[in-house]
Amino acid sequence: MRQRHVFGAVFALEAVIAGGVFLVVLAVLAWSLLRRRARTAERSERPRVEAFYVAGLAAFAVFLVAWTAWQNHEEHPAAGPRPLRVDVTGFQWCWDFRYPRSEGHRRVTGTCKGRDMPTLVVPTGRTVQLRLTSRDVIHSLWVPGLRYKTDAFPDHVNTFTLTLDRTGRWRGRCAEFCGQRHWSMDFWIKAVPAEEYEHWAHAGTAPA
Structure with missing residues (x-):
């Protein structure tokens, strides 16, 4: 951490x-x-x-x-030669997580209504590169428990890396007021062992 x-x-x-x-x-x-x-x-x-x-x-x-x-x-250390890349898109009023280098280009999204919150799944001990953008207005990806916070701008990509050294699940949210349902724009980030991540990444469209 x-x-x-x-x-x-x-x-x-x-x-x-x-x-x-x-x-x-x-x-x-x-x-x-x-x-x-x-x-x-x-x-x-x-x-x-x-x-x-x-x-x-x-x-x-x-x-x-x-x-x-x-x-x-x-x-924010430099990413390794082959970090796990995740494309993150904020939109009114939820998140879209895409894994372009995984088999089948795995994607996780949701509506952020009630329990329908998307989960960003990452493996422990591996550098993860997040490429963050927005589909409409300015959003901000914030994980209070991990002290991560980065803005998402339309037509622009912000990049940062993270490495989680233990398994767990942390709640994230949007830290930039973005409209009527800004308050409900939450998601989960979940760190799992490398073997479990590989199984999940190749499991087609199974929920996170």
Whole structure:
């Protein structure tokens, strides 16, 4: 679950830094207010202190940008020579999953009404490349439990990879308001052992 671990590490570090900066600014503000009340108002220039303040902010900014970019690279590794490709199409108001390289070009879709939610089936331990687009308006594929979220645009393909290292099932949904039934635009992503996936992929039109 590389995505979830990377997201957790980035969020934790940036939250700690943001909290520390907030406390420092709050302390300086309180000290300034108390000092102003205790002394007569007079303006004094302290270029050295201001220079240290600006340098500290610049150092934090450079670190955060560089570290976040590096973590983003770790979060989305390059796909291998033959990843499992799945073409994902969002539409009002459900999802269409196609496996163009599987025997019979396996396809899973649904209406997203009640229990009729499509299931994106993937094998564990294998790199999966999702090619995401939209048939009508902007949608967003979001799996909260795995920390995956990518927008789907009409006439454009967004590509990202994922690798799930254990079996399980997670609920996904559309995270971009897309009309009347946006609230019901849910799906499942299911990770199964490689042998079970191969059996499913060659099982014709059997439900997921």
